[in-house]
Amino acid sequence: MRELTYLEAVREAMSQEMRQNEDVFILGEDIGVYGGAFGVTRGMIEEFGPERIRNTPISEAAISGTAVGAALTGMRPILELQFSDFITIAMDNMVNQAAKIRYMYGGKGKVPMVLRTPAGSGTGAAAQHSQSLEAWMTHIPGLKVVQPSTAYDAKGLLKAAIDDDNPVIFYEHKLCYKTKSDVPEESYSIPLGKADVKREGKDATIVATAIMVHRSLEAAAELEKEGISVEVIDPRTLVPLDTETIIESVKKTSRLVVVHEAVKRGGFGGEIASVIAESEAFDYLDAPIKRLGGKAVPIPYNPELEKAAIPGVDDIINAVKETVNRL
Amino acid sequence: MTQKLNLPPRVAEKDLADLYKQMWQIRFFEEKVDEFFAKGMIHGTTHLAVGQEASAVGSIAVLEDRDKITSTHRGHGHCIAKGAEVNGMMAELFGRTTGYCKGKGGSMHIADVEKGNLGANGIVGGGFAIATGAALTSQMKKEGFVVLCFFGDGASNEGSFHEAINLASIWKLPVVFICENNQYGMSGPAKEMMNVGNVAQRAESYGIPGKVVDGNDIFDVMNGVGEAVDRARNGEGPSIVEAKTYRWKGHSKSDAKKYRTREEEKEWRLKDPIERMRLILVVEGLLTEEEAEKIKADAKEEVEGSVDFAANSPHPTLDDLMEDIYA
Ligand SMILES: Cc1ncc(C[n+]2csc(CCOP(=O)(O)OP(=O)(O)O)c2C)c(N)n1
Ligand SMILES: [Mg+2]
Numbered sequence: 001m002r003e004l005t006y007l008e009a010v011r012e013a014m015s016q017e018m019r020q021n022e023d024v025f026i027l028g029e030d031i032g033v034y035g036g037a038f039g040v041t042r043g044m045i046e047e048f049g050p051e052r053i054r055n056t057p058i059s060e061a062a063i064s065g066t067a068v069g070a071a072l073t074g075m076r077p078i079l080e081l082q083f084s085d086f087i088t089i090a091m092d093n094m095v096n097q098a099a100k101i102r103y104m105y106g107g108k109g110k111v112p113m114v115l116r117t118p119a120g121s122g123t124g125a126a127a128q129h130s131q132s133l134e135a136w137m138t139h140i141p142g143l144k145v146v147q148p149s150t151a152y153d154a155k156g157l158l159k160a161a162i163d164d165d166n167p168v169i170f171y172e173h174k175l176c177y178k179t180k181s182d183v184p185e186e187s188y189s190i191p192l193g194k195a196d197v198k199r200e201g202k203d204a205t206i207v208a209t210a211i212m213v214h215r216s217l218e219a220a221a222e223l224e225k226e227g228i229s230v231e232v233i234d235p236r237t238l239v240p241l242d243t244e245t246i247i248e249s250v251k252k253t254s255r256l257v258v259v260h261e262a263v264k265r266g267g268f269g270g271e272i273a274s275v276i277a278e279s280e281a282f283d284y285l286d287a288p289i290k291r292l293g294g295k296a297v298p299i300p301y302n303p304e305l306e307k308a309a310i311p312g313v314d315d316i317i318n319a320v321k322e323t324v325n326r327l
Numbered sequence: 328m329t330q331k332l333n334l335p336p337r338v339a340e341k342d343l344a345d346l347y348k349q350m351w352q353i354r355f356f357e358e359k360v361d362e363f364f365a366k367g368m369i370h371g372t373t374h375l376a377v378g379q380e381a382s383a384v385g386s387i388a389v390l391e392d393r394d395k396i397t398s399t400h401r402g403h404g405h406c407i408a409k410g411a412e413v414n415g416m417m418a419e420l421f422g423r424t425t426g427y428c429k430g431k432g433g434s435m436h437i438a439d440v441e442k443g444n445l446g447a448n449g450i451v452g453g454g455f456a457i458a459t460g461a462a463l464t465s466q467m468k469k470e471g472f473v474v475l476c477f478f479g480d481g482a483s484n485e486g487s488f489h490e491a492i493n494l495a496s497i498w499k500l501p502v503v504f505i506c507e508n509n510q511y512g513m514s515g516p517a518k519e520m521m522n523v524g525n526v527a528q529r530a531e532s533y534g535i536p537g538k539v540v541d542g543n544d545i546f547d548v549m550n551g552v553g554e555a556v557d558r559a560r561n562g563e564g565p566s567i568v569e570a571k572t573y574r575w576k577g578h579s580k581s582d583a584k585k586y587r588t589r590e591e592e593k594e595w596r597l598k599d600p601i602e603r604m605r606l607i608l609v610v611e612g613l614l615t616e617e618e619a620e621k622i623k624a625d626a627k628e629e630v631e632g633s634v635d636f637a638a639n640s641p642h643p644t645l646d647d648l649m650e651d652i653y654a
Contacts, residue, residue, distance in 0.1 A: 033585040034514035057484035057520040058451050058512050086450070089485075124371025126433045128449035297652055301433030302422035303370050305648050 001182040009151035009183050010040055010116070010172060013158035014078060016187045018048055021076065024162060027054040027063055028080030037082040038118055038177060064090035064115065068098045068167075071113040076162060083129045084119035084171060087137075098167035099142030114161045116170045120211060120261055121306055123174055127298035130306075132210075132262035137169045138238045138271070144168040144192055145238040149213035151181040153236055156190030164192060173210040173261075193240035197249070201231035204255035204320050207246055207272050208232060212259040212292075212311065219316035228324055238268055243275050250281040255323045257290045261310045264293025287326035290319045331611045332546060335553025337389045340613055344622060346388050346545065347608060350380040350601045351626035353404040356413055357576075359630055360403070360420060360434070364580045369420050373434040374401040378543075378575035381600035382507045384408045385548030386475055386570070389556050395443040395461050396475045397454035400435050401507075401574070402447030405477055409444045411437070417633035423640035430643050431651070443472075451512075452485030454478060455504070459491045462500035462565075473559045474502040475552070481512025483526045492565065496533040499564035503555040506569040507542060513578045514586040527569040535565050542570030543600040546607070573598075 004012065017024045025048075026041060032055035035042030045053040056063045060081065067077040081087060087094070098111045121130035137145045144166055148154040154172070161168040198213060199220050208216040213234045220230035231249050235241055250256050256276055258269035269291040276282060276289060292311040300306055332340065357375040364373060376383065383404035387396065390409075398405040406416060411427065419426025419437055427437045438446030445461060448454050458476030465472045482488065483506060495502050506526040510517050523529065530537025536558070540551035548570055555566035573595035577584055584592075608614040614622075 030513040030515060032514070034582070037513070055515055055519075057515065058481040059484045059486065061486045124433065126371060126431075126435055126449065128435070129372075295649065297649055298431075300431040300648065301371060301419075301428070301436070302430040302643050305422075305431065305643055305645070308645050308648050 001184060003180045004151050004183040005177065006151040006154050006172070006179050007038065007040055007177040009155040010158055011042070011044065012183070013155045013162070015044065015047065017159060017162045018052060023074065023076045024078065025052040025054060025075065026078045026080060027056050027067060029056055029058055029082050031055055031080050036080055038174065041080065060086050060089035061093065064093040065097065067113045067115070068093050068101070068111055071111045071167070072101065072109055077113045078162065079113065079115045081115060081117035084117040084133060085128050085131050087117065087133060090115070094137070094143065094167065094169070095140050099140045103142060110165045111167045112165045114158070114168045114170050116172060118172045118174045118177070120173045120175060121299045121310060122211070124301060124303060124306065126301040130299035132260070132294065134169070134171050134238060135262055135266060135268045138268055142167070143239065145171070146192060146236065147171045147209050147238060148236060149173070149176060149210050149234050151179065151183050153190060153196065155183050156188050157192065157236060159187060160189045160192050163189065168192070171210065175211045179214065190236070192237045193242055195233050195235045195242035195245040197231065197245065198234050199230065199232040201229040202253055203229045204257060204323055205231045205233060205246070205249040205253045206257045206259060206316065206320065208234060208259040209238070209268070210261060212261055215311065215313050216259055216316055218313045219320065222313070222317055223320055228320065230320060241275070243279070246272065246275065247279045247281045250276050251284045254284045254286040256285070257292065257316070257319045257323055259292040259311055259316055261294055263296050264291055265296050267293045269293055287323045290323050292316060292319050331613070332607070333550065334546070335389050335549050337391070337553060338549055342388070343608060343613055344618070346384050347604055347614070347619070348622045348626050349384045349408050350545070350604060351623050352413060352629060353380045353383065353407050354601060355627050355630040356403055356407065356416065359417070359634060361576065363420070371433050372579045373420070374579050375576045376401050376404040376574065378595065378600070379507055379509060379572045380404055381545040381604065382505070382542040382548055382570035382572050385545040386477070386505050386552045388549050389553040390473065390475065393443065393470070393472045394474065395445055395472060396477065397445045397458040397461070398447045398477050399454065399479060399482070400447060400449055400451070401479070402437060402477070403434070406437050406439060406444055406447070409439065410442045411439045411444065413630055413633040414636040417637040418640045421637040421640065422642070423637055424643050424647070425636070425640040429647065429651070452478065452482045452487040455487045455491035458502050458504070459495045459500060462495060462502035463498065465501050466498070471560065472501070473556050476502055476504045478504065478506055479512065480506060480508040480510065480517040480526055481515060481520065483529065484520055492533050492535070492567070495565040496535050499562060501559040501562070502565045503552060503559055504565060504567045505552065506567060507572055508569050509572050509574045511574070511578070511586065516586065525569055527567050530567040535567065537567040537569070539569045539571065542572030543598045543603060545600060545604050
């Protein structure tokens with residue numbers, strides 16, 4: 001099978017959908033000849049033209065609301081937000097409008113839109129361009145939240161997101177853009193709400209998201225050398241969350257480490273830990289659940305500080321060891 | 328003493344050599360930064376104001392020391408013109424503790440609050456309301472200072488532009504909104520992103536003055552902004568001044584510049600604001616060729632010196648990571 005980068009996989013998913021469904025279009029800042037801030041839409045305006053690759057003014061409130069209005073009336077917009085930090089400006093439209101319209105109207109109308117946006121640190125872009133704010137969105141009933149970690153997942157999940165009749169926030173991690181995996185050429189869909197076991201193991205479960213999936217797999221490979229067998233689960237979608245896969249894994253390994261880049265305090269790791277604490281897997285636990293997340297600090301510019309603000313491979317290794325050595 | 332040039336009251340002929348020097352400091356600083364990014368010596372991102380020196384220096388030249396500014400992502404020039412030391416700026420880009428933000432902010436967040444620079448901003452349109460709020464302090468505490476709010480043509484399409492200027496206009500706040508219209512956002516041409524030719528025209532809808540100046544002619548900038556600042560200081564409320572200019576480099580670091588032509592770039596390079604100022608100063612006998620050369624050389628030396636300063640400054644330690652989050 002051919003390899004694609006994560007970035008190319010996102011582009012391919014959009015292009016394939018746009019070829020077969022006239023209602024799908026993209027709007028966003030600098031997505032035309034510039035190709036988007038990260039180059040995801042490069043080449044698309046040449047294929048689809050400016051009517052469907054709509055270069056917008058720098059107006060996040062207007063473009064998010066426009067996507068909601070277009071979705072409500074029969075289009076299937078994909079909104080590219082240059083950095084996920086700017087969701088603050090689109091927030092009212094996503095939270096007070098898109099998420100609630102169907103319910104408020106008594107099940108009438110629907111808002112089939114995808115807001116795609118790059119998140120995360122590691123590029124030296126500092127405090128206003130490096131955040132991981134996905135937990136905010138998971139708190140809002142009516143929104144779905146997707147966070148792929150590989151090229152294969154990105155392509156299949158994006159198709160599912162575009163096909164979904166609800167507003168979906170689709171987080172792309174900047175450091176994942178260049179990662180590669182085997183990606184089928186044909187269009188395929190990965191259902192929202194289905195976790196993926198990225199590595200099987202028996203001594204401990206790591207539930208990790210986005211770039212932390214890669215770090216956890218590295219950690220697991222190291223730990224294997226020391227005879228510790230780690231299972232790595234990527235939920236892939238936070239809403240809906242595949243609790244069953246996580247619960248089953250913890251019942252098997254009896255130990256859980258949750259890892260995300262977002263600030264630990266109030267992060268989605270707390271939700272996953274609570275799911276286990278409330279489930280039948282609780283009785284199987286041999287050690288307290290461990291959560292790893294970003295420190296409660298704005299992302300600093302200095303590269304060493306930037307790295308230190310979020311979990312690294314060593315932190316994950318140590319957390320698993322602490323969990324395993326407990327007893 | 329009669330003046331040869333038409334200057335606003337705040338600027339005397341004897342000040343012009345210093346303003347000329349600031350323009351060169353900005354030019355050399357930006358070129359150094361460009362070089363370091365190209366060589367991979369600085370991480371993260373930056374936005375260079377080469378070609379836009381006159382709008383920064385000319386606007387700030389008419390201010391009193393107590394006056395304040397808010398800046399943008401393209402803010403090195405504003406910072407230098409407001410009296411920042413290039414040493415601290417370069418050290419910031421190197422991520423060192425001697426930098427203006429102790430290495431935590433980087434290019435997009437340099438602030439020099441003591442000198443009245445309330446900060447660059449990574450959020451396009453982030454400065455409008457902050458400048459308005461600073462002007463509110465001036466009005467409520469009767470402090471008499473004026474605030475200059477720098478923003479781009481692209482930023483004028485953010486909702487915050489409308490909300491802040493409307494507020495400033497009804498409260499007659501002492502703030503002047505300076506649009507540095509360099510014709511493009513990241514790639515979006517101003518003429519495609521707005522349905523009016525000039526951002527300044529929008530002033531009419533707030534019942535405030537809007538004036539277009541030649542942003543590459545420091546004298547035109549000083550006179551236009553000078554008038555607006557006097558008005559603000561006299562309690563007559565805000566204005567918009569739009570300086571038409573051009574950024575010579577790509578949007579951030581470098582880009583493929585597919586959104587504009589090489590011919591257009593060449594045309595604008597002929598309107599080099601520094602060369603234009605030099606010619607006028609020399610022709611009017613305010614500066615000899617030799618003096619002009621010497622000023623340029625001094626500016627260059629200072630920027631070179633800032634590189635040594637930065638390179639020899641200490642890195643932050645991991646203990647610094649969690650400092651300065653709360654007051
Ligand atoms: C809220 C927000 N939206 C988008 C961006 C990404 N971005 C950074 S600079 C820029 C272009 C700004 O254009 P303009 O205001 O004209 O300033 P210029 O870059 O031309 O100086 C964009 C889109 C951002 N930083 N913040
Ligand atoms: Mg611009």
